[in-house]
Amino acid sequence: MKRASLFFSVCLALAASLALAGCAPGGAASATASPSPAPQTAAPAADETAPSPSPAADPASSPEDAAGGGILVAYFSNTGNTEEVAQQIAGLTGGTLAEIQRAEPYGDLRQEAEAEIQNGERPAITVSVDDVEDYDTIFVGYPIWWDEAPAMIATFLESYDFSGKTLVPFCTSASDSIDNSLHIFSELCPDAAIAQGLTANDPDDVEPWLQGLGLPA
Secondary structure, eight states, rough: HHHHHHHHHHHHHHHHHHHHHHHHHHHHHHHSOOOOOOOOOOOGGGGGGGGOOOOOOOOGOOHHHHOOOOOOEEEEOOOSSHHHHHHHHHHHTTOOOEEEEEOOOOOHHHHHHHHHHHOOOOOOEEESSSSSSGGEEEEEEEEEEETTTOOOHHHHHHHHHOTTTTTEEEOOOOOOOOOTTTTTHHHTTTTTTEOEEEOOOSGGGHHHHHHHHTOOO
């Protein structure tokens, strides 16, 4: 009887074991975690994109290299000697050349030019630049005729408002100095500053003269 009971118990145990074994595959499958989907790469935000190159600077907006009114080298030259000095001054100072000419050429230079000076005449002139009054420092060059400046120089000085400007006389002469001709500057331009003039017969005198005036040379 005991053997029958023991046998019965063993059979029940085997039956239970077989039942559990039949359920194991399903249970194992459900217990295994399914793989997670690969994370997606986020699109870069707008502020993470590569910066655009900065636009090139507009040359027109760059500060100008202005020279505070600058330097004008005005001159009348009959034979070319005064013109050479004017070119030398312009080259040393960076000034702008302005040629003064008589509007109507002389017929008899000697007779007409002397009469203009003696009578205080003001012959019509032309000047090769239009903006004379825009300059702060104006060199005025001429040959000496009959110990004076040609009458065209008086016309030039009377034609513009040089108040507050600096006038710098220079001349060329075979025999006379500039001294006797300087009176027209103070007479015709009383509100301008008149710098020391130069009789520029020697080109070597020009640069030291400019340095003495405190001008670039």
